[in-house]
Amino acid sequence: MTRQLRYFEDLAPGLVLEFGDRLITAEEIVAFARDYDPQPFHLDEAAGRQTHFGGLVASGWQTCGIMMRLMVDNYLCPETSLGSPGLDELRWLRPVRPGDRLRVRLEVLETRVSRSRPEMGTVRQRTEVLNQKDEVVMTTISVGMIRRRESAL
Template sequence: MTVCYEDFTPGEIVSYGARTITREEITAFATLYDPQPMHLDEAATANTMLGGLAASGWHTICILMRLNVDHMLKDSASMGAPGVKEVKWLKPVRPGDTLSVRRTTLEARLSQSRPDMGFVGFLFELLNQKGEVVMTQENVMMIGRRGTGDAHVS
């Protein structure tokens, strides 16, 4: 069954995912998209505020997106998002960290102009294996409503 607008209740907290990050993944992403020393070279970053190799924040956002797709969006009536309200990088993501998501539904409101959808506000927290929040993202998603004639919503 497809997850629709009606399935999200403000105040609901759901946890999912477990993805272990490797050194090779960190440096491969950095080589392509964020080639700064703190994402590429252990020795160069040892004496910086990060104190060692750390994943790019943009890599961390991509990991959150992947976990959201795998555990929520692929089985939902998602219709996209108008943007991201806020992102905060709180702790470095290191090789060997295992990341998971804690999703809090902040709000749910019907669209005034499109009766086939609603807007759902979320706080996504990305946690490491110690339960520490390494990143937060707050945004609103457009999600299809059940029974509005949209063929992809069951």
């Protein structure tokens, strides 16, 4: 899927989009962990084998970053995306391992025109990150602020 220009009016409840294909390598897991989450099971395969993970696994925060990159590359538009007030929920359900291929499935749950800022609306969405086995490894519920088409006229 290539990113297309999406305004608030294009994002109706029930809309489901799937995108992305990102191969995760051991090298990038370790590099991220060194900088941001230096726990042994993110830094070293042997140390990871000594834990309930049974090997090297990516930081959940790295999975969040990968999800965000896939969203920016495939879903969010610089012309219409106005940021986010945050996440309502974040769950890490399965470990992400070297060799996993990740993709995103996003479902629009609710939309609402802003009363105080009529040029935009908010979109509440459930985002799932899936691996190559179609296992959900992470979920979020979040709110995005999206420019309304009428404001562009």
